Amino acid sequence: MSSHNTGLTWELIQEARARILGKVHRTPLMTSATLDTQANAKLYFKCENFQKVGAFKARGATNAVFSLSDAEARNGVATHSSGNHAAALARAAKLRGIPAHIVMPNNAPKSKQASVSRYGGKIILCEPTLQARESTVERVIAETGATLIHPYNDLRVMAGQATTAVELLEDVPDLDVILCPVGGGGQLSGIAVAAKTIKPSIRVIGVEPAGADDAARSFRSGQIVQMINPRTIADGLRTSLGEKPFAEIRRYVDDIVTVSEESIIGSMRQIWEVLKIIVEPSGAVPYASLIENKLDVQQQRVGLVLSGGNLDLDSLPWMHPQSMPPPVR
Amino acid sequence: MSSHNTGLTWELIQEARARILGKVHRTPLMTSATLDTQANAKLYFKCENFQKVGAFKARGATNAVFSLSDAEARNGVATHSSGNHAAALARAAKLRGIPAHIVMPNNAPKSKQASVSRYGGKIILCEPTLQARESTVERVIAETGATLIHPYNDLRVMAGQATTAVELLEDVPDLDVILCPVGGGGQLSGIAVAAKTIKPSIRVIGVEPAGADDAARSFRSGQIVQMINPRTIADGLRTSLGEKPFAEIRRYVDDIVTVSEESIIGSMRQIWEVLKIIVEPSGAVPYASLIENKLDVQQQRVGLVLSGGNLDLDSLPWMHPQSMPPPVR
Numbered sequence: 001m002s003s004h005n006t007g008l009t010w011e012l013i014q015e016a017r018a019r020i021l022g023k024v025h026r027t028p029l030m031t032s033a034t035l036d037t038q039a040n041a042k043l044y045f046k047c048e049n050f051q052k053v054g055a056f057k058a059r060g061a062t063n064a065v066f067s068l069s070d071a072e073a074r075n076g077v078a079t080h081s082s083g084n085h086a087a088a089l090a091r092a093a094k095l096r097g098i099p100a101h102i103v104m105p106n107n108a109p110k111s112k113q114a115s116v117s118r119y120g121g122k123i124i125l126c127e128p129t130l131q132a133r134e135s136t137v138e139r140v141i142a143e144t145g146a147t148l149i150h151p152y153n154d155l156r157v158m159a160g161q162a163t164t165a166v167e168l169l170e171d172v173p174d175l176d177v178i179l180c181p182v183g184g185g186g187q188l189s190g191i192a193v194a195a196k197t198i199k200p201s202i203r204v205i206g207v208e209p210a211g212a213d214d215a216a217r218s219f220r221s222g223q224i225v226q227m228i229n230p231r232t233i234a235d236g237l238r239t240s241l242g243e244k245p246f247a248e249i250r251r252y253v254d255d256i257v258t259v260s261e262e263s264i265i266g267s268m269r270q271i272w273e274v275l276k277i278i279v280e281p282s283g284a285v286p287y288a289s290l291i292e293n294k295l296d297v298q299q300q301r302v303g304l305v306l307s308g309g310n311l312d313l314d315s316l317p318w319m320h321p322q323s324m325p326p327p328v329r
Numbered sequence: 330m331s332s333h334n335t336g337l338t339w340e341l342i343q344e345a346r347a348r349i350l351g352k353v354h355r356t357p358l359m360t361s362a363t364l365d366t367q368a369n370a371k372l373y374f375k376c377e378n379f380q381k382v383g384a385f386k387a388r389g390a391t392n393a394v395f396s397l398s399d400a401e402a403r404n405g406v407a408t409h410s411s412g413n414h415a416a417a418l419a420r421a422a423k424l425r426g427i428p429a430h431i432v433m434p435n436n437a438p439k440s441k442q443a444s445v446s447r448y449g450g451k452i453i454l455c456e457p458t459l460q461a462r463e464s465t466v467e468r469v470i471a472e473t474g475a476t477l478i479h480p481y482n483d484l485r486v487m488a489g490q491a492t493t494a495v496e497l498l499e500d501v502p503d504l505d506v507i508l509c510p511v512g513g514g515g516q517l518s519g520i521a522v523a524a525k526t527i528k529p530s531i532r533v534i535g536v537e538p539a540g541a542d543d544a545a546r547s548f549r550s551g552q553i554v555q556m557i558n559p560r561t562i563a564d565g566l567r568t569s570l571g572e573k574p575f576a577e578i579r580r581y582v583d584d585i586v587t588v589s590e591e592s593i594i595g596s597m598r599q600i601w602e603v604l605k606i607i608v609e610p611s612g613a614v615p616y617a618s619l620i621e622n623k624l625d626v627q628q629q630r631v632g633l634v635l636s637g638g639n640l641d642l643d644s645l646p647w648m649h650p651q652s653m654p655p656p657v658r
Contacts, residue, residue, distance in 0.1 A: 028357070030379075049605045050359075269642065276378045276638035278605040309605035313598065314647065 008158050008189060008248050010197045016063040016159035017166055023066070023095060024058045025051050027164075029171055034274050039290050041297045044175070045271075046168050049279050049309025053091055053115070055084035055236075056161055056187055056307050057151070063160030064149045065092035073098050075145035080126075080133040082108040083236055084308055085151035090121025101146050103136045105129075111312060152186030153242030162190030168303045169198045176300040179286035181307050182206035182215040182256060183237035185245025191305070192252035206249065206256035207289045209234050209264060215241050216256040219249065233317055234264055236282030236308065257295065263288035265317045271306070281317065283307040337487050337518060337577050339526045345392040345488035346495055352395070352424060353387045354380050356493075358500055363603050368619045370626045373504070374600075375497050378608050378638025382416045382444070384565075385493055385516055385636050386480070390417035392489030393478045394425050402427050404474035409455075409462040411437040412565055413637055414480035419450030430475050432465045434458075440641060481515030482571030491519030497632045498527045505629040508615035510636050511535035511544040511585060512566035514574025520634070521581035535578065535585035536618045538563050538593060544570050545585040548578065562646055563593055565611035565637065586624065592617035594646045600635070610646065612636040 030045045048056040065077060076099030079089050086102045093100035100121040104113060105128035116123055126136040141148060150157065164187070169175060178195055182188040192204040208215050209232035217225040218241050230238040241249070249256075259267075268284035270291075271277065286304040289295055359374045377385040394406060405428030408418050415431045422429035429450040433442060434457035445452055455465040470477060479486065493516070498504060507524055511517040521533040537544050538561035546554040547570050559567040570578070578585075588596075597613035599620075600606065615633040618624055 054605060272607055272642060276383060276607040278601055278607065313601060313645070316642070316645075318643065319648075 007244065008155055008162065008193045010193070012155060012159040013162040013166065013190070013194050013197075016059075016156070017163050019066050020059060020062045020160060020163065023062050023092075026167055027051050029168070030275050030277065032274050035270070039297065039302070041290075041299060042301045044168070044172050044301065044303045045275065046164060046303060046305050047277065048164060048305060048307050049277060049283060051308075053084060053087045053119075054308055054310040055088065056164055056305070057084040057088035058091065059163050060154075060157035060160035060186060060190075061085060061088035061149065062092040062095070064154060064156040065089070065096050065098070067156045068147060072147050075147070076100060077149045078137055078140050078144070078146040079103070079149050079151060080137045081151050082112055084310060086112065086121065087115040087119060089149055090116045090119035094120045099144070099146070101140045101144060103133055103140060105133065109312065115310075150242070152184030152239070153244050154186075155244060158186050158190040158245060158248070160190070161187040162194040164305060165191040165194035166198070169195060172301060172303065173199070174301060175199070175202060175303050177203040177205060177295075177297060178303040178305070179205050179207055179289060179295075180305045181234070181237055181282050181285040182208045182241075182249075183282065184239045185215065185241045185249055187305070187307065188253060189245035189248035193248050196252045203254045204252060205289070205295060206253055207286045208237055208256060208258055209285060210258040210260055212238050213258045215249070216258050218246060219253070219256045222250065232264070233261055234282040234285055236280065237285065257289050259285060259288040259292055259294065263291050267291055269318055277306075278309045278311075279306045280308045280311040283309065336573065337484055337491065337522045339522070341484060341488040342491040342495065342519070342523050342526075345388075345485070346492050348395050349388055349391045349489060349492065352391050352421075355496055356380050358497075359604050359606065361603050364599070368626065368631070370619075370628065371630045373497070373501050373630065373632045374604065375493060375632060375634050376606065377493060377634060377636050378606060378612060380637075382413060382420055382448075383637055383639040384413035384417065385490055385634070386413040386417035387420065388492050389483075389486035389489035389515060389519075390414060390478065391421040391424070393483060393485040394418070394421035394427070396485045397476060401476050404476070405429060406478045407466055407469050407473070407475040408432070408478050408480060409466045410480050411441055412480075413639060415441065415450065416444040416448060418478055419445045419448035423449045428473070428475070430469045430473060432462055432469060434462065438641065444639075479571070481513030481568075482573050483515075484573060487515050487519040487574060487577070489519070490516040491523040493634060494520040494523035495527070498524060501630060501632065502528070503630060504528070504531060504632050506532040506534060506624075506626060507632040507634070508534050508536055508618060508624075509634045510563070510566055510611050510614040511537045511570075511578075512541075512611065513568045514544065514570045514578055516634070516636065517582060518574035518577035522577050525581045532583045533581060534618070534624060535582055536615045537566055537585060537587055538614060539587040539589055541567050542587045544578070545587050547575060548582070548585045551579065561593070562590055563611040563614055565609065566614065586618050588614060588617040588621055588623065592620045596620055598647055606635075607638045607640075608635045609637045609640040612638065
């Protein structure tokens, strides 16, 4: 990375680390002799499901909010999200004592709305289309002077997510490979830059649902492929790649592999049953690649990012294996 | 405790600690700002759901198996159990390289049988009555020369379970109170003896389902009350108290309180949703007492024993709130 780098730098990641210290959890690793034997590898699960707000998104949102100058911060922050970024941004804004304007589609689950409200976020409902979301956020920003914090296409957010890899390599310096879910690419890009800086020989692999394989196709073609009609239970991974994450992913990620819905559900269930922890479908995606034998990790030390643990306990996928979420625009 | 003590002594607990070191996990504590605020107390959840075989039973079974002389061990061990003790004893015997004969009722769930088989235990099925279980174990012992390891009415088992409290007080020396589930009493008695030895001013409270309140009634009357017709989802707590645990419980436990089925289910769900970990109904019983405001723990440091994490993920209690398990003999 040259000093003229306009992308994600190691310096930005180190600043993020210092900035969010004490404001988010340094999450633990979990291991399992049973899963190690099954994979013939030594697996280290990075428990971002135990992170504040139940997902890694707390890192990026906290870094972004605390990166703002007092003048910028005064008018608050805004975003459109129906997922973990919404709660993470609301929480970070509350920590700093500034308003958070969260645009959500009017069909967002009540539980997600409740989570944002609990952290003091101001919810603005809109029609459930990308166009309505974007125009509503623009209007909110025009009216309030709030700063937009994009869920992934933002260097401050990417730098925050990168801190996961810094912790992982502090705890396991001789790690051979990191498996990370990929949706918008904020986490994968951050982890790739951090991990390759700390240990250039490490492999970083993105894993995504076959039903939302825009990142794998973008990676192969060298150009961002938009995800038009994602069909996956992994609701955190339905978005298309952002430009800023994609630039880092092209440079630093070794491969992106895809996994089936069946493997994602099987992975989630095994993690629940064996590790005794709650992981959401998106967070179970990396381990699904080992179930499918998609990667050669034999006898290696493998870090797997369990990205989050938020889901509706009333409707678990193994109860309705035939169901498939509707296409999302 | 005098030197003529025929019950559970601190010396037995210290020996157990040394004996099981490296053979079972030293389990972590979890905390939650959300649950602390709700309870107006500082809560420390002792994660025995992350223990080997998914429950605290690994401690007692391992101590018992490794307490045997080589001559005793040669013919193996035996027990009757359909729960976590069965898997724990099978695993401990496998570690020592001796046979484990596990008598199970022929209606025991396939998942429980599979768990015992996975650890190399030899399953002997019998009719699902207490009489059939006991006579079958007697026959197995007569035929094999195996040593009976009772799930809770055994000082070696109680000493093993006691090590949970030793760890808890090492991690949080200024703990004010420990809340522990009570079924047969092996864990509660062990924890009470250990905790009161280390910190005489600590309070130790047993918590049990109102639908299996034999321990509370025994505690008040001073005599063991048999549990004839337990009705609770907390399958680990349906047994009656053993005599050896009861002797310690009378001496060292401060109180035993009961909780409703609704609170147990609510507790389990909150632990899943907020802590993002899997706890079985029996392990959710202590926290249920805080939901019910049964205890004054305001501003105190409270240890809660999450005793295990084994349950059938296909049938979660909030899916069928009206259902109640049949009476168990």
